[in-house]
Amino acid sequence: xxxxxxxxxxxxxxxxxxxxxxxxxxxxxxxxxxxxxxxxxxxxxxxxxxxxxxxxxxxxxxxxxxxxxxxxxxxxxxxxxxxxxxxxxxxxxxxxxxxxxxxxxxxxxxxxxxxxxxxxxxxxxxxxxxxxxxxxxxxxxxxxxxxxxxxxxxxxxxxxxxxxxxxxxxxxxxxxxxxxxxxxxxxxxxxxxxxxxxxxxxxxxxxxxxxxxxxxxxxxxxxxxxxxxxxxxxxxxxxxxxxxxxxxxxxxxxxxxxxxxxxxxxxxxxxxxxxxxxxxxxxxxxxxxxxxxxxxxxxxxxxxxxxxxxxxxxxxxxxxxxxxxxxxxxxxxxx
Amino acid sequence: xxxxxxxxxxxxxxxxxxxxxxxxxxxxxxxxxxxxxxxxxxxxxxxxxxxxxxxxxxxxxxxxxxxxxxxxxxxxxxxxxxxxxxxxxxxxxxxxxxxxxxxxxxxxxxxxxxxxxxxxxxxxxxxxxxxxxxxxxxxxxxxxxxxxxxxxxxxxxxxxxxxxxxxxxxxxxxxxxxxxxxxxxxxxxxxxxxxxxxxxxxxxxxxxxxxxxxxxxxxxxxxxxxxxxxxxxxxxxxxxxxxxxxxxxxxxxxxxxxxxxxxxxxxxxxxxxxxxxxxxxxxxxxxxxxxxxxxxxxxxxxxxxx
Amino acid sequence: xxxxxxxxxxxxxxxxxxxxxxxxxxxxxxxxxxxxxxxxxxxxxxxxxxxxxxxxxxxxxxxxxxxxxxxxxxxxxxxxxxxxxxxxxxxxxxxxxxxxxxxxxxxxxxxxxxxxxxxxxxxxxxxxxxxxxxxxxxxxxxxxxxxxxxxxxxxxxxxxxxxxxxxxxxxxxxxxxxxxxxxxxxxxxxxxxxxxxxxxxxxxxxxxxxxxxxxxxxxxxxxxxxxxxxxxxxxxxxxxxxxxxxxxxxxxxxxxxxxxxxxxxxxxxxxxxxxxxxxxxxxxxxxxxxxxxxxxxxxxxxxxxxxxxxxxxxxxxxxxxxxxxxxx
Numbered sequence: 001x002x003x004x005x006x007x008x009x010x011x012x013x014x015x016x017x018x019x020x021x022x023x024x025x026x027x028x029x030x031x032x033x034x035x036x037x038x039x040x041x042x043x044x045x046x047x048x049x050x051x052x053x054x055x056x057x058x059x060x061x062x063x064x065x066x067x068x069x070x071x072x073x074x075x076x077x078x079x080x081x082x083x084x085x086x087x088x089x090x091x092x093x094x095x096x097x098x099x100x101x102x103x104x105x106x107x108x109x110x111x112x113x114x115x116x117x118x119x120x121x122x123x124x125x126x127x128x129x130x131x132x133x134x135x136x137x138x139x140x141x142x143x144x145x146x147x148x149x150x151x152x153x154x155x156x157x158x159x160x161x162x163x164x165x166x167x168x169x170x171x172x173x174x175x176x177x178x179x180x181x182x183x184x185x186x187x188x189x190x191x192x193x194x195x196x197x198x199x200x201x202x203x204x205x206x207x208x209x210x211x212x213x214x215x216x217x218x219x220x221x222x223x224x225x226x227x228x229x230x231x232x233x234x235x236x237x238x239x240x241x242x243x244x245x246x247x248x249x250x251x252x253x254x255x256x257x258x259x260x261x262x263x264x265x266x267x268x269x270x271x272x273x274x275x276x277x278x279x280x281x282x283x284x285x286x287x288x289x290x291x292x293x294x295x296x297x298x299x300x301x302x303x304x305x306x307x308x309x310x311x312x313x314x315x316x317x318x319x320x321x322x323x324x325x326x327x328x329x330x331x332x333x334x335x
Numbered sequence: 336x337x338x339x340x341x342x343x344x345x346x347x348x349x350x351x352x353x354x355x356x357x358x359x360x361x362x363x364x365x366x367x368x369x370x371x372x373x374x375x376x377x378x379x380x381x382x383x384x385x386x387x388x389x390x391x392x393x394x395x396x397x398x399x400x401x402x403x404x405x406x407x408x409x410x411x412x413x414x415x416x417x418x419x420x421x422x423x424x425x426x427x428x429x430x431x432x433x434x435x436x437x438x439x440x441x442x443x444x445x446x447x448x449x450x451x452x453x454x455x456x457x458x459x460x461x462x463x464x465x466x467x468x469x470x471x472x473x474x475x476x477x478x479x480x481x482x483x484x485x486x487x488x489x490x491x492x493x494x495x496x497x498x499x500x501x502x503x504x505x506x507x508x509x510x511x512x513x514x515x516x517x518x519x520x521x522x523x524x525x526x527x528x529x530x531x532x533x534x535x536x537x538x539x540x541x542x543x544x545x546x547x548x549x550x551x552x553x554x555x556x557x558x559x560x561x562x563x564x565x566x567x568x569x570x571x572x573x574x575x576x577x578x579x580x581x582x583x584x585x586x587x588x589x590x591x592x593x594x595x596x597x598x599x600x601x602x603x604x605x606x607x608x609x610x611x612x613x614x615x616x617x618x619x620x621x622x623x624x625x626x627x628x629x630x631x632x633x634x635x636x637x638x639x640x641x
Numbered sequence: 642x643x644x645x646x647x648x649x650x651x652x653x654x655x656x657x658x659x660x661x662x663x664x665x666x667x668x669x670x671x672x673x674x675x676x677x678x679x680x681x682x683x684x685x686x687x688x689x690x691x692x693x694x695x696x697x698x699x700x701x702x703x704x705x706x707x708x709x710x711x712x713x714x715x716x717x718x719x720x721x722x723x724x725x726x727x728x729x730x731x732x733x734x735x736x737x738x739x740x741x742x743x744x745x746x747x748x749x750x751x752x753x754x755x756x757x758x759x760x761x762x763x764x765x766x767x768x769x770x771x772x773x774x775x776x777x778x779x780x781x782x783x784x785x786x787x788x789x790x791x792x793x794x795x796x797x798x799x800x801x802x803x804x805x806x807x808x809x810x811x812x813x814x815x816x817x818x819x820x821x822x823x824x825x826x827x828x829x830x831x832x833x834x835x836x837x838x839x840x841x842x843x844x845x846x847x848x849x850x851x852x853x854x855x856x857x858x859x860x861x862x863x864x865x866x867x868x869x870x871x872x873x874x875x876x877x878x879x880x881x882x883x884x885x886x887x888x889x890x891x892x893x894x895x896x897x898x899x900x901x902x903x904x905x906x907x908x909x910x911x912x913x914x915x916x917x918x919x920x921x922x923x924x925x926x927x928x929x930x931x932x933x934x935x936x937x938x939x940x941x942x943x944x945x946x947x948x949x950x951x952x953x954x955x956x957x958x959x960x961x962x963x964x965x966x967x968x969x
Contacts, residue, residue, distance in 0.1 A: 019367040044829035045800070166921045196691035196922060197856055201900035223829060226902025253904050267834035269859040271886065271901055271908040276863055279834030283799050361794070531746035532756075534706050535810065539760045540733040549759070553750035 005073070006185045006217040007033040007056065012070030014051055016287075017063060023287035025051050027241040027295065028070070028311070033185070038211065038218040040228040040249065043238035044264075046284050049221045052238075053189055055079070056219075057097065058087040075185065092122045096178035098207075100190040102170035106162040112173055113158030116142045116180065123181040145180040146173070149206060168199040175207060185217045192227060204231055225268055229253055234320070237261045240285055240295040242311070247321040257323040259300045294325065302327055368633045375629015381622030389438040401428035402436040404587035415607050422607035424597070430607060433589040434615045440590050441619065444505055444574040445567040451509040453563060456516030457555070461547050463517065464524025475521065478514045486511040486573050494582035501590075504583045508573055512566070519562055523555050557634035561627050568623035575616050591616050644718070645679035646818060646850050647703070647736075652676045652712035654695070654702045658926070670925050672698040674874040675712070677952075680850050682817065687853040687865035687882070689897070693925050694871040696854045697741075700820040703852070704738050705729070716818070734764065737811035741823040743803030747795040753806050754791035757781075760813040780809040784839060801832035805839070812843070820852045825860070837864065858901050859908075862886055867958075870894045873925055873933040876952065880959040889913065890961045893934045932964065940965045 014026040026048050033039045043049050054060045056072055058079050072079040075094060079087065091097075099105040107115060120138050139158075146154035149172040162170055171191065178186060191207060192200030208231045211218050220232055228235050228249060235252050237245045237260065245258040256262045266277035282299035285291055291298050297307035306326050314322035315329055369375055393399045397418075407427030415422045421430035463474035490507035497503055527533060528551065536546050575592035577583035584590025591612045598608030654673040657666040673695040680686045688696040701707050703714055705724045714722045721732045740746035747756055757777045760766070767773040778788030784805040795803055804824060811819050821840070825833035837860070844851060855861055861868050862882060869879040870891065878891040889895045895913040903909055923929055929936050935945040944964050952962040961967070 019364050044831060168921050197858075198691060198896055198900045199921065201902070204902070224902060225830070225904050229904050230902050264831055265904065267831045268904055269833075269837075269857070269863045270905065271859045271862055271898070271903055272905075272911055273862045273883070273886070276834050276837060278838055279831040283801070360797070531740040531742065532748040534701065535738065535740060535746050535807070536748075536759060537706055538704050538733070538738045539763060539810070539814070540729065541759060541763050545759075545763070549751070549755075550748050554748070556750070 004035070005032045006035050006037070006075060007031070007219065008071075008073040009052070009056070010071045010073070012052070012055065012072060013068050014048075014055060014060065014070075015066045015068060017066070018288075020286075020288045024290050025241050025287050026055075026070075027290070029238070029241065029243050030314075031236055031243065031246075033217050033219050035184075036215045036217055037234065038208075038220065038232045040232035040235040041219060041221045041238060042223065042225060042228050042235055042264075044223055044284065046240075047238045048241040049223075049238060050189070053187060053219075053221055056187065057091065057095075058082065058084075092119070093181050094183050095185045095187070096181070096183040098171075098174055098178050098186065098188040098191045101194045102167060102174050103162065105174055106170060108162050110161075111158065112160050112162065112165070113142060116145065116158065116173070116177055119177050120180055141180065145176040148179070148210065149173070149176045151176070167195050168203060171195060171203050172206070175203070175210070179210060179214070179216075182214075183216060185219075186211060187219045187221070189221045190223070191220075193222070193224070207231070225253075225265065237264070240290065241287070242295050243314070243324055244296065245321075245323045245325075246314070247318075251318070251321055257317055257321070257328060258296075258325050259302055259327075260296050365633070369629070372629050372632060374625050375633060378622050378625025378627070378629055381618060382626050385438055385619050385622065386442065388435050389442050392435045392439055396429075396432040396435050398429040398432045401432045402589055412601075412605055415611075421611040422605075424594075424608055425601070430594070430611055433594060434591065434612055436589040437584075437591040437594060437612065437615065438619065440501065440584055440588065441571045441574060441616075444501070444508075445570045447505045448509045448512055448570045448574075449563055449566060451506075452512035453516050453559075456513030457520050457552075457559065459513070460517040460520025460522075461524050461551060461555075464521035465528055465543070465547055465551065467525075471521075474517070478517050481511055481514045482518075484511060487576055490573070490577055491580070491582060494577065499582040499585070501578075501584050501588075504574065504577045508570060508577075512570065515566070516559070516562065519558060520555055523558055524551050527551050527554050557630075561631045561634065564623055564630055565627035568620040568627070571616065571623075572620055646682040646684075646717060647680040647852075648713075648715040649679065649699075649703065650677050650713045650715075652699065652702060652714065653710045654698050654707055655710045668926050671874050671928060672925055673702065676871075676874075676876055677712075678869055678876065678879065680818070680852060682850055683844070683848045684867070685844065685851045685853055685865045687855060687861045687868045688871055689855055689858060689861055689868060690871035691856055691897075691922055693873060693922050695874040695925070696871050697822050699871075700738065700822050700852060700854050704736055704820055705732070706738075730764075734814045735816050736818045736820070737814065737816040738820045738822065739804070739807050739811050739824045742827045743800060743807050744795070744827070746807050747803055749795050751794075752791065753777075753781075753793050753795070753798075756795075756806065757791065757810055757813060760810060764814060766814075776813075780813055781806075783812060783843070784809045799832075800828050801836060804828065804836055808836075808839070808843070812847075815847070816849065818850045818852070820854065822854045823856070826855065826857065833860075858886075858898055859903070870897065873923065873928045875933065875962070876960075877932075877934070877962045878960065879952070880956075880961075884956070884959055887911070888959075890955065890959070890966045891934075891963050892938045892940055892965070896937075932962070944968075 009029060009031040011028045011030055012026055013028055016023045016025055029052065041049055041052065056074065056079060067080060075090065117138050120141055142158060143154045146157055151157050151169060151172050157173065165173065188207065192203050195203060204227060222228060232249050235247060235249045236243050237252070237258065239260045244260045245252070245256065252261060253265065256265050260280065263280035267279045269276050280299055285295060291308065293308045293310050294312050297303045300307065304326060312324045312326045312329065314324050316322050317328050388395060405428055410423055410427040411425055413419055413423040419429050419431065421434060423429055459474050463471045486508050489511050490504055493507035494503055533546060533550055536550050574583055578590040578592025579596045581596065584593045586593060594612040595609050598605065598612065601608055652673055653675060656670040656672055658668045658670065659665060660667045676699055678686070688699060690696045698707065702709050709722060712722070713720060716732055716735065719728060721728055724732060754774070754777050757780055758773050761773050761776060767776055777791050781788050781790055786802060786805050798806070825836050828836060843849070853861065853864055865882045867879065868882045868885050869876045870893065872893050878885065878889070878894050885894065886898065889898055899913045903912065923933065923936065929946070931946040931948055932950055935941045938945065942964060950962045950964045950967060952960050953967045954960050955966060
């Protein structure tokens with residue numbers, strides 16, 4: 001009964017009610033993560049990456065959020081229809097998450113060991129509220145998990161409090177926690193952003209190696225295109241709650257099609273030097289009065305009349321390469 | 336100059352923004368969040384109701400003359416009824432009227448005590464938090480000493496050393512109360528002074544006084560508002576406590592604490608003499624606390640010591 | 642070559658860590674240790690490094706936000722190490738700063754106008770309120786924002802717009818030198834591109850010198866004429882940017898360049914081979930002896946842990962502090 005895709009998001013809309021009115025944050029996004037596939041979700045601040053992730057993990061607060069339309073199929077089950085208990089069960093075992101800030105994800109008043117034991121015990125159906133069982137099996141698994149993320153002296157780490165560890169070590173602990181129960185799907189939200197360049201590079205290398213050898217499906221959410229390039233196979237570019245483009249990762253960097261992807265890529269400063277482009281004119285829209293049709297149209301250099309009237313579907317331009325832009329429509333958008 | 340569209344608002348770039356509009360927007364947002372929080376709305380309504388009743392006491396009470404030294408021996412110790420909602424006391428005065436006038440005294444106490452202690456405490460807190468080193472040590476250790484004295488005990492000492500009056504009680508409480516505000520503001524100042532906007536003001540050469548009052552103080556405002564609201568309840572409680580012990584409001588002035596203390600002598604038979612003033616205090620303090628909690632949520636205040 | 646605008650010599654900044662009731666000094670954070678460099682008028686000089694390298698502390702110490710523990714700072718030939726009343730006045734007009742996070746560098750309780758006016762009031766630039774308002778409008782136009790934005794509060798602006806306001810504040814006194822402390826690291830790339838272009842336009846128009854502090858090497862490549870690499874409070878390599886990227890000598894510089902996530906094939910080709918870099922960045926409270934990088938360096942020799950190498954000019958303008966390079 002395994003579903004072909006690990007994660008399938010179909011035409012997801014998420015709105016928020018607030019002081020200014022209703023913010024239409026996600027405007028019909030569709031996204032797939034195949035089994036064993038490493039997928040990137042790239043976008044800038046406020047494009048809806050985090051809301052997407054929260055919806056997938058079932059932690060969206062409803063209300064103020066609303067999901068008027070759409071489905072999120074995680075491992076064959078619709079997240080939006082799951083009970084809290086079911087959700088917790090799959091989150092603890094089959095799905096894992098790595099967060100941006102390792103400090104916020106660890107509880108500062110418990111030792112690393114206790115938190116890691118809890119994660120292991122949870123998967124064994126033990127809620128951990130009873131008396132503490134320090135089975136050697138749990139201990140051994142914890143040690144193995146820490147060794148796997150190459151933390152030196154795992155015995156000492158188990159007895160440390162999160163504050164005694166450096167940022168890089170904390171992130172390694174979180175990776176160990178995320179992988180200890182052998183999940184089949186991992187969501188990583190900017191796992192290197194809070195870390196220094198050299199430390200972040202180490203973490204990314206480690207993470208890519210581990211998921212590759214274990215065949216875990218990954219959704220990596222980040223604003224850093226370099227990270228996307230170095231760790232993913234396929235990428236979705238998101239703009240203002242719409243998917244602009246999806247393509248195998250190397251293609252995006254050689255041959256971006258959507259005007260937004262092009263503008264974004266031209267803004268990235270290069271190690272080889274040279275001028276960077278002027279960026280993209282305008283600013284990210286206010287979601288309460290989001291532009292009609294293609295939300296990028298007010299900032300687009302190639303804007304046509306249809307762009308403001310209808311939201312473009314995903315047009316195939318090459319195998320596996322879809323662009324949500326009327327420029328690539330059959331009639332070139334003449335309708 | 337070349338036009339850079341990045342700077343212009345997306346839609347309707349013709350919109351002129353005025354300071355009035357910006358102000359209205361701020362108020363609008365605040366009111367929106369306040370309105371959505373049933374706790375603060377309830378607390379705010381309770382406090383507002385009491386304040387209105389107290390201000391309009393001579394007009395809304397059925398027997399305004401009963402607020403003072405009035406006697407009507409034909410109707411002493413009457414149980415609550417349609418004409419006397421809260422009953423009458425040992426000299427025939429309407430308890431409801433006296434409770435409403437008692438609110439006047441209680442609120443006055445809160446206003447005077449906080450009016451004296453808050454500015455003093457805030458100023459010392461700003462100075463202590465901003466200038467670290469010896470100044471901070473002196474101010475904070477002095478604060479600690481004062482903190483070690485419970486306000487009620489201090490007030491008892493002062494009031495019993497002289498003839499007890501409500502004014503002296505207020506002064507006594509105020510002389511202790513500033514310490515809380517000093518500690519709170521010092522803590523906030525210590526964290527705000529490391530913010531980059533303070534360093535930015537230092538970099539352009541602003542004076543210490545300008546930084547303290549233009550950069551740091553406005554950023555304490557939310558926390559201060561919450562603290563003052565919560566404090567108002569506590570000050571009223573202390574005031575009532577003093578009156579109960581006979582060191583605050585002196586008869587025939589109606590004080591809620593005084594009324595409870597008199598009523599206690601007639602318990603349990605003449606229960607209304609105690610119960611209604613007690614409920615009145617309870618209602619007002621609950622109102623202030625709910626309002627304070629609501630404000631805290633609304634203004635996102637996370638500070639130590641509130 | 643003309644006289645340097647700013648000369649920093651042996652700058653030291655240590656922060657005491659105090660504890661206990663008597664605030665006794667128990668340790669020191671050695672944030673900046675004997676840093677020397679100079680910046681010419683109209684130049685973009687950059688300091689790169691990771692957290693704990695002391696790069697921001699250098700910037701803030703230069704502008705008198707922190708008091709230097711030791712060393713001298715000369716600006717236009719005047720000693721501005723300790724800001725006495727009269728040279729503080731002169732120096733604060735000439736040297737300004739743009740901070741990293743525009744969220745925290747603008748006071749959330751002040752309108753944009755109030756923030757920008759502060760400089761004009763403190764230095765008594767304008768005669769009256771109306772003139773000030775006109776000047777604030779002019780400043781906003783200079784950073785390509787509509788003048789009526791002065792009535793807004795920081796929370797109503799986007800990150801890029803806030804950073805423009807912060808730049809306008811730095812420009813208010815028409816300085817000849819600006820310290821840019823990671824001015825775009827909190828921004829998205831497309832916004833960063835716009836801010837960077839704005840900064841370059843302003844620099845060209847007003848002949849200002851920038852000290853650009855950053856951890857983003859790719860960005861420095863496009864911005865700076867000379868780059869210095871800092872690690873745990875010291876400069877370990879300093880060279881013209883072009884030279885530093887094409888011919889890095891110090892092992893840490895190589896590691897740093899190789900760790901940058903890149904987007905194109907050309908970039909990948911120019912990256913030095915990825916060095917397996919073990920370990921974490923040590924704490925500046927208790928940095929390793931000798932060359933501070935030695936515990937993480939793959940080419941470490943015995944001398945590295947015993948003796949701090951000197952900063953040696955190996956090619957014209959290319960300085961490096963490494964036993965492995967200078968002894969070879």
